[in-house]
Amino acid sequence: MNGREHAAPEILPPCPPPRPEQRELLHVDCASHVYPDGTPGIHGMCFRVYEGEIVALCGPNGAGKSTLIEHLNGLLQPSSGRVTVLGKDARPGGEQELWRLVGVVFQRADDQLFAPTVLDDVMFGPVNLGLDPEQAAAAAREALAAVGAGNLEGKMPAYLSGGEKRLVAIAGILAMNPQIVAFDEPTSDLDPVHSAAVEQIIRDLRDRRGISVVLATHDLDLAARLADRVCLVKNGSITAEGDPGAIFYDAPLLHDAGLREPSFVRFYRDLCGAWGIDPGDRPLTLEEVARSCRCAPAEEPEGRKKLE
Ligand SMILES: Nc1ncnc2c1ncn2[C@@H]1O[C@H](COP(=O)(O)OP(=O)(O)O)[C@@H](O)[C@H]1O
Numbered sequence: 387m388n389g390r391e392h393a394a395p396e397i398l399p400p401c402p403p404p405r406p407e408q409r410e411l412l413h414v415d416c417a418s419h420v421y422p423d424g425t426p427g428i429h430g431m432c433f434r435v436y437e438g439e440i441v442a443l444c445g446p447n448g449a450g451k452s453t454l455i456e457h458l459n460g461l462l463q464p465s466s467g468r469v470t471v472l473g474k475d476a477r478p479g480g481e482q483e484l485w486r487l488v489g490v491v492f493q494r495a496d497d498q499l500f501a502p503t504v505l506d507d508v509m510f511g512p513v514n515l516g517l518d519p520e521q522a523a524a525a526a527r528e529a530l531a532a533v534g535a536g537n538l539e540g541k542m543p544a545y546l547s548g549g550e551k552r553l554v555a556i557a558g559i560l561a562m563n564p565q566i567v568a569f570d571e572p573t574s575d576l577d578p579v580h581s582a583a584v585e586q587i588i589r590d591l592r593d594r595r596g597i598s599v600v601l602a603t604h605d606l607d608l609a610a611r612l613a614d615r616v617c618l619v620k621n622g623s624i625t626a627e628g629d630p631g632a633i634f635y636d637a638p639l640l641h642d643a644g645l646r647e648p649s650f651v652r653f654y655r656d657l658c659g660a661w662g663i664d665p666g667d668r669p670l671t672l673e674e675v676a677r678s679c680r681c682a683p684a685e686e687p688e689g690r691k692k693l694e
C-alpha cells in the first residue's frame with residue numbers, strides 16, 4: 387500500500403442513444419473537463435447536435451454550459467471522453483476540424499472583436515479559411531447584411547454599442563459558413579430591440595439557412611420561444627432532455643436543476659388552476675397562450691381596418 391486514498395472508480399451512465407429520425411452532426415461523448423485549478427467544468431457530459439435544430443442548454447450559473455460550448459469548437463479539449471463530428475473523432479489535427487464546422491458566439495462580444503474596423507474583423511475568419519481578400523470581403527459584407535449591420539462596416543469595433551458588437555460578432559461567425567452556431571447567453575445583456583433582433587437571427591439561421599443552433603441560456607423564456615429540444619444542465623452534465631413542452635411544464639424537474647418555469651408557463655398554469663382546467667396543451671409563448679385561452683382570433687376578422 388502506498389498510503390494514498392483511492393476513490394472507487396465512478397460508473398458513469400452510458401450516453402443515451404441518438405434519435406434515429408435525425409441526422410447527428412456532433413456528439414460530445416461522455417466528456418469530462420477539469421480546469422487547471424482542479425475545478426470540474428463538465429463531467430460525463432453526453433450531448434448531441436442534430437441537423438437543422440435549435441437545441442437549448444438550460445442551467446443555472448456554474449452548471450457547465452460555457453465549458454461545454456468551448457468543447458464544441460475545440461477551444462477546450464476533454465480531459466476524458468471525446469467529441470465526434472459526423473461519427474469521426476474531432477481531435478486537433480484530425481480529419482474533422484471542429485472550428486470549421488462550429489462557430490461560437492461568446493457571451494462577451496469584446497472577446498471576439500479585435501481588428502481595426504468591423505469589416506476587417508468579419509473578414510478575419512474567411513481569410514483564415516483561405517479565401518482571397520476580395521472573396522473574404524464579399525463573404526463579410528454578406529454576413530453583415532444578414533444580421534442587419536451592413537452600415538457598421540467602416541466603424542471601429544471598440545466604439546460600437548453592446549448590441550452592435552453582438553451583431554458584428556455573429557456576422558464574424560456567419561462569414562465562415564458554419565454548419566452549427568453555438569450562442570452563449572446571446573441576449574443576457576442586450577436591450578429589448580437588440581434581443582429581438584438576435585432572436586430573429588437565430589430563428590433565421592435554422593429556417594432559412596438550415597444551420598443547427600446550440601443556445602446556452604438560463605433565460606427559459608428565450609429557450610421556450612426558440613428551442614426544438616431542451617437539455618437541462620446541472621453540475622456539469624445533462625440531467626434531462628426532451629421537447630420544450632415536456633421539460634418546461636415539469637416544475638419539479640426544473641427546480642431540481644436550479645431553474646424555474648418560463649414566465650408564460652407559470653402564468654398559464656396558474657390561470658388553468660384558477661379556472662379549474664387542465665393545462666394539457668402546454669403553450670410556450672405569449673401567442674400560444676393567447677390561442678389556448680381563445681383570446682386570439684384565429685384569423686383576421688373581415689373588414690378590420692389595417693393600420694399602416
Ligand atoms: N477558467 C476556469 N478555471 C477554473 N474553473 C472554471 C473556469 N471556467 C469555469 N470554471 C468553473 O467550471 C464550472 C462550470 O462553469 P461554466 O461552464 O462557466 O458554467 P455556466 O456557463 O453554466 O455558468 C464552474 O464551477 C466554474 O467556476
Ligand SMILES: [Mg+2]
Nearest residue numbers: 451452453570
Ligand atoms: Mg456561462
